[in-house]
Amino acid sequence: MNFTRWSARLPGTQRRAAARTGRGSVPAARAEYEQRPHPTTDAPALEDLSVGEILGGLPALVALVYGPEHRVAYVNDAYATAFGPRAPGTAAAESCPELAELGLLPLLDQVLRSGKPRTVKSRKVQVVGEGSYTVTCTPVDCRGTGGVLVFAADVTAHAEAAERLRTSERRHRKTAVTLQRSLLPQELEQPDDLRVAATYQPGGEDAAVGGDWYDVITLGAGRTALVIGDVMGRGVRAAAVMGQLRTAVRAYARLDLPPHEVLQLLDGLAAEIDASQIATCVYAVHDPNEGRLVYASAGHLPILVRAEDGTVRRAEDPTGPPLGTGGWLHSSGTIPLAPGSTAVLYTDGLVERRGEDIDEGVASLERALAGAQGSPQVVCDRLIRSLGVTADHDDDVAVLVLQYPSRTGPDAELFHNAALDLLGGVEAAPRARAFATGVLASWRFPVELCDLGVLATSELVANSLQHGTPPMRLRLRRTDRRLIIEVTDGDEHLPRRRRAEPADEAGRGISIIATIASSWGSRRTPGGGKAVWCEFALPH
DSSP, X not given: OOOHHHHTTSTXXXXXXXXXXXXXXXXXXXXXXXXXXXXXXXXXXXXXSOHHHHHHTOSSEEEEEETTTTEEEEEOHHHHHHHOOOOTTOBHHHHOHHHHHTTOHHHHHHHHHHOOOEEEEEEEEOSSSOEEEEEEEEEEEETTEEEEEEEEEEOHHHHHHHHHHHHHHHHHHHHHHHHHHHHSOSSOOOOSSOEEEEEEEOOOTTSOOOEEEEEEEEEETTEEEEEEEEESOOHHHHHHHHXXXXXXXXXXHTTTOOHHXXXXXXXXXXXXXXXXXXXXXXXXXXXXXTTEEEEEEESOOOOEEEOTTSOEEEOOSOOBOXXXXXXXXXXXXXXXXXXXXXXXXXXXXGTOOTTSOHHHHHHHHHHHHHTOOSSHHHHHHHHHHHTTOOXXXXXXXXXXXXXXXXXXXXXXXXXXXXXXXXXXGGGHHHHHHHHHHHHHHHTTOOHHHHHHHHHHHHHHHHHHHHHOOSOEEEEEEEOSSEEEEXXXXXXXXXXXXXXXXXXXXXXXXXXXXXHHSSEEEEEEOTTSSEXXXXXXXXXX
């Protein structure tokens, strides 16, 4: 079969012909002709070779079809080896099932109509053997009618390598997700005064797992620490750094330090763990006696608080740079959290979108939170849906929701507070015991628990009178689960438990407290001074 009529359409043919005849090209300089050695033999002209000889020796698969039915005009040896010989004149839809499996029949129609070449990449075929091909369909003139030259490159090895890489990436991602979830709290601590829920959703298959994390830590005396953070990285390494930071936060929280001091410690630790990775974090503490959140932020997004009437407030500065940058003194701020309020802590995956300012995302979250009602878990789910987070989201998302419920009716009867200012020196001790006796009796505690509560009150007040300075205050609090006794004074020296010798006349108060109470602790108060507390678990 003679393809001379359309052989000149092959890429480069016209250019070489023009160079040979001297038409359509710039003559070389005379000196170049003089210096160029004369060939000893004449190179074969392209016209001396038939297209069949050229295409037949190509390792790529080549087929020529013509007419609206795409009848076979020619297939080269590589094509026949891969799919078998094809009878000339037969329609491709009948004799070339591989073209149908590659999805090329509609493409051939499109090339004929448009006169423009089209390419499909890495299509898989299984008609004869298995393989993947990248195919280019180019319009040509064949037998005076429209034709299409099909040029297929075997990319099976590349496709298999890419699939192995994707399998490895999926395995790596699954490992990272498993590690990430195992390092997050399996079950959130539920404080007496707060209702808490959290949601973590990894990014879609195309997004590497990040280092989003959260935690809820009960500090004692009714206080609760809430923390959320985001390691600026991806994969197993980010998850491992996240796990170390979360463990460190729990350890630092047990020291009952102010939020900014916790972040100061975390900042130094983050630089030691991995100086190339930084993290954002917000650490907040809720005290039911104060009706507010005290927080510190290291480059993290602001806390949002929804009041009972639906208005949403955004936590303002202070905020410092992310953890691991060093050289910054963090400070604490406050935001009101009255009964009936809902607070939301979240990572940037919830509000950040490509091509959109992140402040717009936070504003969208504020609008969604204003209308979100229900339990904390319901609020979590509604916020994620409202912000358009799906399984294919391009980033990790962590959301922590806490509610400070407004208690009424029988539920309110389980929560009481009573306080007494300790004045008058040594006379304060008997007044404190009498006050505790009356309050605990009015709360209808069992006699044994009342006696233990009065004893603990006496020891805490005596310790404050001996080692503290005014002003002094006794606070009794009951929840549905525990009795809390706390004494504050103006001295910053924290007591510690020590072993008293038989001859010692003092030093046994804290040991007695530690023995009879479920737990005890002490902390420095923001305005100077300290608080010493103990708890008793209530019988069920």
